[in-house]
Amino acid sequence: MKRHILIAFALIVSLLGVKGQSILSPDKKITLTFALSTDGEPTYTVVKNGEVIIEESRLGLLLKGQPSLDKGFVIANSETNSKDETWSPVWGEESSIRDQHNELKVNLVQPGERSRILQITFRVFNDGIGFRYEIPEQANLRSFIVSDELTTFNLPFDPMTFWIPGDFNSNEYVYNHTRLSAIDANVGKVENGIGAKTLIGGDYIQSPVMMKSDAGLYLSIFEAALYNYPAMHLMVDRKQLSLKATLAPDAVGNKAYLIAPITLPWRTVIFSDKATDILASRIILNLNEPNKIANTEWIKPMKMIGIWWEMHVGLKSWNYSNVNQINLKSTDWTKMPPNGTHGATTENTKKYIDFAAENGIDGVLVEGWNIGWEDWAGNWKEDVFDFITPYPDFNVKEITDYARSKGVKMIMHHETSASATNYERYADTAFRFMKHFGYPAVKTGYVGYIIPRGEQHDGQWMINHYQRILEKAAGYKIMIDAHEPVRPTGQYRTWPNLMACEAARGNEFNAWSTGNPPNHETVLAFTRLLGGPMDYTPGIFKIKRSYYQPSQTEQLHSTLVKQLALYVTMYSPMVMAADLPENYRQRMDAFQFIKDVKTDWEKTLYLEAEPGEYITTARKAKNSNEWFIGAITGENARETKLTLSFLPAGSTMVATIYADAKDADWKTNPEAYTIQSYRVDSKTQLKLKMAAGGGAAISIRPIESEKDKKLKKL
Ligand code: NOJ
Numbered sequence: 001m002k003r004h005i006l007i008a009f010a011l012i013v014s015l016l017g018v019k020g021q022s023i024l025s026p027d028k029k030i031t032l033t034f035a036l037s038t039d040g041e042p043t044y045t046v047v048k049n050g051e052v053i054i055e056e057s058r059l060g061l062l063l064k065g066q067p068s069l070d071k072g073f074v075i076a077n078s079e080t081n082s083k084d085e086t087w088s089p090v091w092g093e094e095s096s097i098r099d100q101h102n103e104l105k106v107n108l109v110q111p112g113e114r115s116r117i118l119q120i121t122f123r124v125f126n127d128g129i130g131f132r133y134e135i136p137e138q139a140n141l142r143s144f145i146v147s148d149e150l151t152t153f154n155l156p157f158d159p160m161t162f163w164i165p166g167d168f169n170s171n172e173y174v175y176n177h178t179r180l181s182a183i184d185a186n187v188g189k190v191e192n193g194i195g196a197k198t199l200i201g202g203d204y205i206q207s208p209v210m211m212k213s214d215a216g217l218y219l220s221i222f223e224a225a226l227y228n229y230p231a232m233h234l235m236v237d238r239k240q241l242s243l244k245a246t247l248a249p250d251a252v253g254n255k256a257y258l259i260a261p262i263t264l265p266w267r268t269v270i271f272s273d274k275a276t277d278i279l280a281s282r283i284i285l286n287l288n289e290p291n292k293i294a295n296t297e298w299i300k301p302m303k304m305i306g307i308w309w310e311m312h313v314g315l316k317s318w319n320y321s322n323v324n325q326i327n328l329k330s331t332d333w334t335k336m337p338p339n340g341t342h343g344a345t346t347e348n349t350k351k352y353i354d355f356a357a358e359n360g361i362d363g364v365l366v367e368g369w370n371i372g373w374e375d376w377a378g379n380w381k382e383d384v385f386d387f388i389t390p391y392p393d394f395n396v397k398e399i400t401d402y403a404r405s406k407g408v409k410m411i412m413h414h415e416t417s418a419s420a421t422n423y424e425r426y427a428d429t430a431f432r433f434m435k436h437f438g439y440p441a442v443k444t445g446y447v448g449y450i451i452p453r454g455e456q457h458d459g460q461w462m463i464n465h466y467q468r469i470l471e472k473a474a475g476y477k478i479m480i481d482a483h484e485p486v487r488p489t490g491q492y493r494t495w496p497n498l499m500a501c502e503a504a505r506g507n508e509f510n511a512w513s514t515g516n517p518p519n520h521e522t523v524l525a526f527t528r529l530l531g532g533p534m535d536y537t538p539g540i541f542k543i544k545r546s547y548y549q550p551s552q553t554e555q556l557h558s559t560l561v562k563q564l565a566l567y568v569t570m571y572s573p574m575v576m577a578a579d580l581p582e583n584y585r586q587r588m589d590a591f592q593f594i595k596d597v598k599t600d601w602e603k604t605l606y607l608e609a610e611p612g613e614y615i616t617t618a619r620k621a622k623n624s625n626e627w628f629i630g631a632i633t634g635e636n637a638r639e640t641k642l643t644l645s646f647l648p649a650g651s652t653m654v655a656t657i658y659a660d661a662k663d664a665d666w667k668t669n670p671e672a673y674t675i676q677s678y679r680v681d682s683k684t685q686l687k688l689k690m691a692a693g694g695g696a697a698i699s700i701r702p703i704e705s706e707k708d709k710k711l712k713k714l
């Protein structure tokens, strides 16, 4: 590790009196200038190669009931550091990550009798910047309440913007694509199928937000390392072309309760004239602290199948009985009349275990196994689930013994129905229950309005709740996949048992709503995925819902092959093969790709990308010589040519190409595909043809047999 503190002025390229100073990126192309206005208001400006990226923009915090940290500052002193080190994540898109940045820490003081100190730390990377507020220990500021954050991002252009409406309780929206000046977040009102919706208003959108200027600059505004503070939403000023931080209030209208010394989450701006640089940026991870879990042997990336999609498409139910209005404490579950459609039965689970064992799938998730699903959503009940009592037809011991005998792991499901207080009461008991039966991972869920009532998914109380659960789970050596939590901001570097989150509109919307448009996954990569893996649940082979219900006209807006490609373009170390085993059994040739694809990578190359249009990603597996390529396209059919120059020079390998059939189309012919194998090497030019809403998936492995040697050379 190389870390050295340079003498304070070594990196300061322009010293603007005592009112400001600048810092350069390591490649010297980006300049971030900190300055105080004449009123002593902190501001920053970002310039790259002489082009303004962020115009002078305000910084500061408003406090409740006491003088704010917004103006009247002088610079007491400042310090610069620089860092260039490489670290290894426990799992991820690559086995080593470089953190190269220059840092400027400004110490601001509001002079006077009740003088206060605010520090702002800026880090400038070659692909963007991050900054955060730090409130050091001091005599005149100890406990305080943040009533507003003034952080603003003033843009010098009116970019085309991918955005979802600001909502303190949900991110499960379709992305809109408009000019910044044309944003109207009221469109969120018509979205269906969202469990808890709290639109902030027409001017508010969520971070991360992805933009592109007419000059071709790609720019993302987001945050990193969100702890003990609300998530950052953004208020749009359509005239000024600016975005201002907006924080979810708590039940009494306050934003955050803090005690100095404290550091706040990083605010980030990632930018480049190459879209692929945004995907390859590791700023968010680099701004998170190193891993805090000493022994990580128990943290294992995995693939899973589950008793899940069959409920979403309406074949089976989570609930065991159709009686509603259940009382967790007094209902006698043994006397409940079964409805005959319960999915989580011992028998059904064993079928999934068999399929997993036969196909090298690591785990089986079972939803609806525990009592309470008769009356779980909508009534805002505090006591819905106890997370330990199975329905009469789900024999936990028999199932876990069976799974163990087959070498398959069981994945626990804890739907909290957003009753976080209830979950906290039961968490130790629930985790001990998991350990007793050998469940290594849990999928949590927060559907509905939060209890404590008045709190919100993105508010400080809930941010602390998710973290308490994550750390408690780490204490029990349990991995987490959280649904409906706040969107992640790179915490998995520090807490690598946070395997995945949903926190966006997942594939499940394709099972029961108007679904996700064909470009959805190309936008997710530039937005939600910047903070960490998503449990998107790819791998649906039966694309049309009429397969299950003849009257249904909706379907996935995707070809079958695109569902394969998503295993490469959307990284997650805990990933589902979401369709039913019987559907896979009909197409084991295509399922082979899901069997083969890996969940932990040594290297990732973003070969080409355009948000809303297409992404092509190549990844090399950890500890193996296998490569996988995923290519997806949105509304438009697409042809592309790749040179496999990343393959080891001089060695011939076998590439198996899963392609949309010639006449495939997400709408009219989504399930048609071809599979062909060829010999390839680092000089091979690979032509890919994708249907509208389609993709291509390719596995590349060393030659293993005489048969391989006889394959045609591409
Ligand atoms: C919403 C989750 O996203 C989904 O995956 C789950 O099946 C349901 N809630 C029930 O918990």
Ligand code: CA
Residues within 6 Å of the ligand: 172, 483, 484, 502, 506
């Ligand atoms: Ca969800």
